[in-house]
Amino acid sequence: MLKAMNLTARWIFNLLTTVIFMFKLFASVQSVIESEEDKVVSYKGYSVIRVVPRTKDSFSYLTNLTYSKDVSYWLEPSSIARPVDIMISPKKKASVMKGLFHYGMHPKVQIEDLERLISRSKNDSDEISARVATSEEYFFSSYRRLDEIYNYLEGLQSRNKDTIKIENFGKSWEGRDLKVVKIGANVNSSPPNNSKPIIYIQGGIHAREWIAPATVVYIATTLANEALDETDKRLIESFEWWLVPSANPDGYEYSHTHNRNWRKTRSKQVGICRGVDPNRNFGFYWGGKGTSGDTCSDIFRGSKPFSEPETRAIRDLVLGASPRVLAFLDMHSYSQVWLYPWGYGEQLPDDHQDLHQMAKLATTALAKVHGTRYRVGSTTRLLYAAAGGADDWAKGTANIKYAYTVELRDDGRYGFVLPSRYIIPTGQETWTALKAFADGLKEELDHPKIKSA
Numbered sequence: 001m002l003k004a005m006n007l008t009a010r011w012i013f014n015l016l017t018t019v020i021f022m023f024k025l026f027a028s029v030q031s032v033i034e035s036e037e038d039k040v041v042s043y044k045g046y047s048v049i050r051v052v053p054r055t056k057d058s059f060s061y062l063t064n065l066t067y068s069k070d071v072s073y074w075l076e077p078s079s080i081a082r083p084v085d086i087m088i089s090p091k092k093k094a095s096v097m098k099g100l101f102h103y104g105m106h107p108k109v110q111i112e113d114l115e116r117l118i119s120r121s122k123n124d125s126d127e128i129s130a131r132v133a134t135s136e137e138y139f140f141s142s143y144r145r146l147d148e149i150y151n152y153l154e155g156l157q158s159r160n161k162d163t164i165k166i167e168n169f170g171k172s173w174e175g176r177d178l179k180v181v182k183i184g185a186n187v188n189s190s191p192p193n194n195s196k197p198i199i200y201i202q203g204g205i206h207a208r209e210w211i212a213p214a215t216v217v218y219i220a221t222t223l224a225n226e227a228l229d230e231t232d233k234r235l236i237e238s239f240e241w242w243l244v245p246s247a248n249p250d251g252y253e254y255s256h257t258h259n260r261n262w263r264k265t266r267s268k269q270v271g272i273c274r275g276v277d278p279n280r281n282f283g284f285y286w287g288g289k290g291t292s293g294d295t296c297s298d299i300f301r302g303s304k305p306f307s308e309p310e311t312r313a314i315r316d317l318v319l320g321a322s323p324r325v326l327a328f329l330d331m332h333s334y335s336q337v338w339l340y341p342w343g344y345g346e347q348l349p350d351d352h353q354d355l356h357q358m359a360k361l362a363t364t365a366l367a368k369v370h371g372t373r374y375r376v377g378s379t380t381r382l383l384y385a386a387a388g389g390a391d392d393w394a395k396g397t398a399n400i401k402y403a404y405t406v407e408l409r410d411d412g413r414y415g416f417v418l419p420s421r422y423i424i425p426t427g428q429e430t431w432t433a434l435k436a437f438a439d440g441l442k443e444e445l446d447h448p449k450i451k452s453a
């Protein structure tokens with residue numbers, strides 16, 4: 001009897017010890033993960049190289065490079081003869097270069113030392129700040145943090161009370177506000193006038209693409225200013241503009257504070273890696289080509305469609321306004337392409353010619369400002385397949401006719417780390433493109449094409 005009790009006590013003791021050990025182990029793994037997350041990532045010695053695969057073998061070598069911290073794509077392999085940009089750590093540089101040469105490719109180094117470029121682009125903004133004249137020019141002399149962007153927009157709104165309204169439409173995973181800036185002649189009328197078609201534009205769904213939020217804020221500024229001008233009043237009289245400057249505020253902040261190369265959201269996942277690629281998380285052909293189920297991948301699609309609070313909030317905002325939403329533009333960088341659906345595969349929407357034509361109108365006007373050339377086409381055909389994208393969902397589910405993904409400057413010289421001196425020129429040309437685009441839409445609304453039954 002005594003022996004049995006002893007055995008039971010020992011068994012309980014062992015069980016407790018194991019549980020405590022497991023708990024401690026879990027806690028220490030967790031704290032390693034947490035401290036890993038808190039580290040500021042340095043890209044010292046990392047380079048970004050461009051190669052153009054010319055043969056099937058070289059293309060397949062590129063597609064089979066393992067996606068890791070040491071080797072990752074900035075511009076993914078899409079097809080033979082299309083450039084591929086790869087970021088490589090100093091540790092892996094020699095072996096990857098050897099492979100590239102082996103397959104007859106001639107890598108061109110675009111960025112020699114990424115960390116040096118990152119810190120140089122910070123100094124670049126100090127230099128510009130010293131030279132600018134107006135407060136708006138000052139604001140656009142560098143890439144601003146989220147708070148600065150929101151404060152700036154509040155200021156813009158307080159100077160344009162009749163034409164601007166700012167609303168919160170949700171919260172990010174870490175609790176930051178998601179804001180939409182509504183600009184139009186009737187946004188503040190009472191009773192509300194909900195008759196105008198909406199042009200919806202968002203930026204920053206990918207954290208590291210800093211030029212996108214900057215450009216959306218630039219557009220808000222110009223719209224507010226031009227609205228005062230009699231000749232351009234039509235832009236806010238004919239349409240309501242809904243601008244979301246930061247569609248992924250957690251990722252954006254993290255790319256400022258910890259990791260300049262961060263792309264995804266910041267939600268916790270099972271395993272050691274964080275974040276979901278929000279532009280693979282929309283519920284249209286979710287989980288298809290160009291997505292990954294690996295939580296550590298930059299194109300991780302999430303555990304299910306709309307797993308992220310950010311994509312859910314965008315979905316609800318847009319669906320809440322449909323069918324008024326006539327155009328949906330998702331601003332990204334880089335590549336200088338104006339893309340339309342589908343991103344899930346080679347197919348084209350029935351009205352792809354209309355989308356192509358309207359994009360051409362925009363990019364032709366854009367090129368006249370600073371000579372910047374854009375290509376126009378479907379995501380899959382021009383770039384690569386990427387299912388679960390916002391634009392596919394906007395067209396396929398929300399039934400928005402003119403849905404686009406716009407990849408802003410540049411074409412690879414600086415990639416995501418575009419120096420801040422390019423914010424204003426990028427803003428100017430994109431604004432001109434949107435003006436032509438809006439005029440094209442207006443023309444179509446006034447003189448609808450006769451559709452055959």
Ligand SMILES: [Zn+2]
Pocket residue numbers: 206209332333
């Ligand atoms: Zn992007």
